[in-house]
Amino acid sequence: MSAESVFSLRNRWFITAVGITAGLFLLTAVVGLIVLPYAQRDVTFTSIWDAICSAAGVPQVRSSAAPVQPDFKVSTVVVTASMLGQPSQESIGRGATLAQQCAICHGPVGVSRADSPNLAGQYASAIYKQLKDFTSGARVNAIMTPFAVSLSEQDMVDLSAYYAYLPRLPAYHPEQGKPAPRIVVNGAPMRNIAACGSCHGALDNKAGSPWLEGQSAAYIRTQLQAFASGARRNDISQQMRNIARQMTPEEIDEVAQYYASQPPQSRRASSE
């Protein structure tokens, strides 16, 4: 009963088993790769080879027309969770110097008193992405854009490193103890809104989603309204626009108040 006699053309079992298996594969392959593609009425193939490639899943461009280009700038920044992870001291130092031009609006330690967004302790990747978008024109703001356009790539990296390095200071007017709105912890499944906390921290943080606690209510409200109206459209794959469009004005107000009132230390929202 050695293996040799099994793998032999004189072994009927071997011939039969291999024959049936190969036959079945060929049959299913012919049906799946040739017969079924041609059975689709709405597709025309240039050749049988074309049909096989299509059914095998080779990427193909079916239309010769150029893809429709949007009439506005789209964000082209690729955000990954580990980007700008370990900044050098030198980079942080350079960022601190550069940040002096930003201090009038974003505050000397990255905490603003003028409803400009707080930057202290913000994720480096989030700051970097926004600066890139301001520079490219994917995000537009009459006050902020002029300050971003002159920044070099290295400037943006350094500024992001510096602000991310700053401690998250208490917000200007914290008013604690409010229960988290349902939309923050649960989202609204029937409207396809995932819990805000599942991207923005508290439940979980997903790369590219900025940290919101302690941001001024006016700023959060404006941003959500801008996402909803399409005035701001630099969010990749419409992550925020799809959400903001589905939110009611009351909900926007509620989350703005809630996030504004949250102490910056709070990383995990309580479930109540």
Added chain:
Amino acid sequence: MLNSRRLILAHFWLAFGVFGLALLLGAWQMFVRSPLQAWISNPEWYYRSLTAHGTVMGYVFPTLVAMGFGYAISEAALKQALIGRRWAWAGFWLIAVGAVTAMVPVSMGLASVLYTFYPPLIGNPFYYIGVVLVVVGSWIWVALMSINLHVWKRDHPGEPVPLAMFANVAGSYLWAWTAVGAALELLFQIIPVALGLRSTIDAGLARVFFSWTLHAIVYFWLIPTYIAYYTIFPRAIGGKLYSDPMGRLAFILFLVVSMPIGIHHAFADPQVGAGFKFIHSAFTALVALPTLLTIFTICATAEVAARMRGGRGPFGWIKALPWSNPIMLATALSFVMLGFGGAGGLINMSYQLNTTIHNTQWITGHFHLIFGGAIVIMYFAITYDLWPHLTGRALTSVRLMRAQLWLWFIGMIVTTFPWHWVGILGMPRRMAFFDYSSPALAADAMSVTMSAFGGFILVASSILFFAVLIQNRRAPQAEPGEYRFATAIHPPITLPAVLNGHALWIALMVGLTVTNYGFPIMQLLVTPETSVPAVYVGAEK
């Protein structure tokens, strides 16, 4: 001849210990997303629990049962002391350590990615490393089964390998090859990203690799159950196996065709061509064959035994079966669940019908009915059958055992039938929260509540199961005699080499993997820009 009793007992105790815990998590999950409970407000807890439940039930529990049972088979069927017992212990400890390593980050909420991994979701590296350790531990078992059979064959040239061992080794080879898909995904794709060496991942390719594992792993879970059908059931009802070669054929077919069909889990995935989906769908239809063969052979076995006991008439013989015997009962209940689950499976495997139930609760219902129901109930039966031989004490309460099996059956039907139903209504799976106050979901509330009660019945059944095992510890010592497997009506005297070895079938299994998976994998490997940024879960980054 069972020499390695402590080894086998350790496998079973650890298996059922973790099973009990994971079952509680499962029942809790059924409860919190049912209308019985106001929403817990934190989906993360739900996914944490779901990850733990799936990882334990999918990787740790059945692997330990297959291994423990496999060692018992090797000793009892070959009548040969287990070779490599130290290695077997090493494998056991690898699994124990791996399970703990995986569960620590999961319970800390650092790896709530579900047991199917779902990249680009990426959790804590220790979760994946733990899973790898579990798989490595089980590969030691694969090697030992192969070695033990090899040594026996060398000492018994020309003799037919006992069916139980033939099937056991077929199962171990199936597992060895099937685990390769997930191993490739973990080692080359997920773990480097989890360790921070890379920040993007080809999620489509990862899903294809996982499908390589995901279908056939079910057959790895199933093999101990089928071994019990063929080699425990006939003896337990006082009969003989109707056909030994038919059994071999069934296990051979599992080995060859349960692997190259996994893409039926990815019918909705855009990265695989429709032609390959069709090929996998067609091959999936073939896995019905070994099951149909088995149902035929086992029913014939039962009928012969019943007629020997005086059963008469076209169906009257069914009454003559020893229904008070727990193994008889478990096998019958298992068949019923297998029948319903198999019928549902026909819908999953069909490329067209699949679209109606894809990613709905139907799927969850389906695999709980097959795995949790038909398969696990036979794990209980195997345990009851083997236990007196392992502990040297009799199992005293047959009524308790029957009550446990009935409860498991009823619980599983009550859990999974409504699950199938809401799936048809379109209720998605893997959701932590349902708003039953919405008119669109209100119709599901009743069914989901029933299903949750099914979960509680299952917990009750598991309590009885542990009660049976604990009672056994207090029972008086009793010499159970030699542990033996069923013999066939016509025991094989000589067998063609192909029915007495696995080489040809392994070659066909690998061959079909190459034909059915080779192109989809190669094509994804060479297509540029197929990777997406990883989405890290848990830790704030």
